[in-house]
Every structure is written in C-alpha cells, then in structure tokens.
Amino acid sequence: MDGVISINRGNVIDNGEPRYMLGRAPGGCNTMSPRLRCLLAYFACRRSYSNMAEPLVPLPVIEKLSSRVIRVLGGNPSKFTLQGTNTYIVGQGSQRLLIDTGEGKPEWIESLKSVLEEEDITIDKVLLTHWHHDHIQGVPDLLQYSPNTKVFKCDPHEDWLDIRDGQKFETEGATLHAFFCPGHTTDHMAFVLEEEDAMFTADNVLGQGTAVFEDLATYMKSLSSMSKQFGGRAYPGHGPVIKEGPAKILEYIKHRRQREEQVLDVLAKDKKGGWTSMDIVKVIYKDYPENLWEPAEKGVLQILDKLQNEGKVTYDKGKGTWALVGKSSL
Secondary structure (H helix, E strand, C coil): CCCEEEEECCEEEEECCHHHHHHHCCCCHHHCCHHHHHHHHHHHHHHCHHHCCCCCCCCCCEEEEECCEEEEECCCCECCCECCEEEEEECCCCEEEEECCCCCCHHHHHHHHHHHHHHCCEEEEEEECCCCHHHHCCHHHHHHHCCCCEEEECCCCCCCEECCCCCEEEECCEEEEEEECCCCCCCCEEEEEHHHCEEEEECCCCCCCCCCCCCHHHHHHHHHHHCCCCCCCEEECECCCECCHHHHHHHHHHHHHHHHHHHHHHHCCCCCCCECHHHHHHHHCCCCCHHHHHHHHHHHHHHHHHHHHCCCEEEECCCCEEEECCCCCC
C-alpha cells in the first residue's frame, strides 16, 4: 500500500506522501489524469502550508468576539490549521449553538467546558461546516459531556441530522441561516448571523492567507454568492476575525482571476515540447523560493482543470503538457 492514497466519503486514508505520487509515481505525474493530479496536489498543499503562511497573529484560546459570539480555539495549531480550528459559541441565552468542534484535542473540550460552566449555559445544537477531521472529531467529546446536544451537518453521518441550504437555526439572541457553498469541500456550509449581518465562512475564507479548495470553478461560484449574503464581519474557520467580510471575499476572487490570466499568458508563449504544469509554475513563481513551487503547482493544476472544462486549454496525456485551444505544441 506504500505510496497509495485511498479517498472515500468523509475520510482520507493517507498511506503515502502526495508529493511522492505527484513526482515519483510509476510513469511520473504526467501519466495521471488532470483531476487526480489536482486532488493529490490539494493534499500536498495542505501539508506544505507552513512554507507559504505569513506570520500568524496571536489569538487567545477563548475570546468573546461580540455580545453573541465566543470563539474557542481547537487546541490544534499546525501548519495548515493556523492558530487552530475556530469553534464558535453563538447566542445570548442559557441554551446556545456551537459551530464546529475541532479535531478532538483534550484542550478544546476542557476550554469549552470552562466557558459553558462560567457562563452557566448549555449547547443545544452543534452545526458542522464540513467533513474535515479538524472540524468534526471533537463531536464524541462534546456528546460525552452533553449527550442531549443535536448534531447537524450537510450530507450527515447516520446518527446526525442534515443541514439544508437556507435552513434557519434560532436561539435566544441569534438567528443563523445555512448557506451551501461547496468549494473547499463538496459539503461545505457557511452560516449568516442575521443580527450582526455577519457570516461564519468556515474554510472557504480564512482569517489569514488563502484557502485551499477541491474544485476551482465551484469555489469561485461559491465565493461570488457568499459575498452577496452579508455586509459585515466574517468569522472564519481558521485565523482572526475579518472586519470587512465581503471585501475580503472579493480579494480572494480577484487573486484567483489574476492567477488564471497569468496561466493563459504563459500558455500563449511558444515553448519547445509544450508546457507542463511545473513549467508554468516556474514562470509565474520565478521570484519565489523553489520550495514553494510544489505547493504552488496545486493552484496551477486547479486553474488548468477549470480552463480545460471551459474549453480554453487542452491536455496531452502522452506528453503531460498543456496548450491553448487552437495552439499546438512545438
């Protein structure tokens, strides 16, 4: 099983390095389909986030962010979770909602308990934004402490309840509207907090850096839709609060479009033998350290996959090269 990744619903069993599969798999990465290479590069990028991240803003483990939102960090800081997963207690009454549960670290449940006991409150419902382990694996600890809490998630496990697009969740002092926004994952949900005109963006939009995604075209559509759902701050899945949420989302969209134009500009140039995805990376990221090229290839592969689906570029599987439609390789 060495060097094999098995992917199934809700789980990733990683039996090898994605970078191994991308760079040293039998026949090389050019024998893989663009979709598979995009997926493998996605996981390689997650493992390499520390190479790309800006210095992290220090965040307290527990912080009251507004009169109805308390953030509790997941106790799992890492190269791709930043300061740790943000979990949010939402509401103003004795029963409140919880958004996400971290990845099951003892520090998280102890921090959560301390808030609940100090505030003399309970968690009536927990809303999970997506299937990634760093957002759902705290559920068992939560249910052990609070057995009557109901668990909600889009495309849920058997014992959990479903979340529908547009579904309303109410508690004293807070009304949340679920907003289906696939991109980071296929089951990704955000939540609009009506009373603050704010949004819990989960991992589609982060407090620092840029997010990773499974499908660029879907992600771009979701970002555009998300930007129109609220006008205030964004509470991200990782990192600090974003004061101007819609403006940050538009920055994300602009950044992705600029990268897309750069890829098209490179492909418009003649190159003997054609352009591989790494060739494109070496042009666009020529002023960046080489250790960033591998994670950067993930984004380039996603762009190429999107452009291929739009009929703008073609992929030569035999050569592992890309070209503009109507422009042949030399």
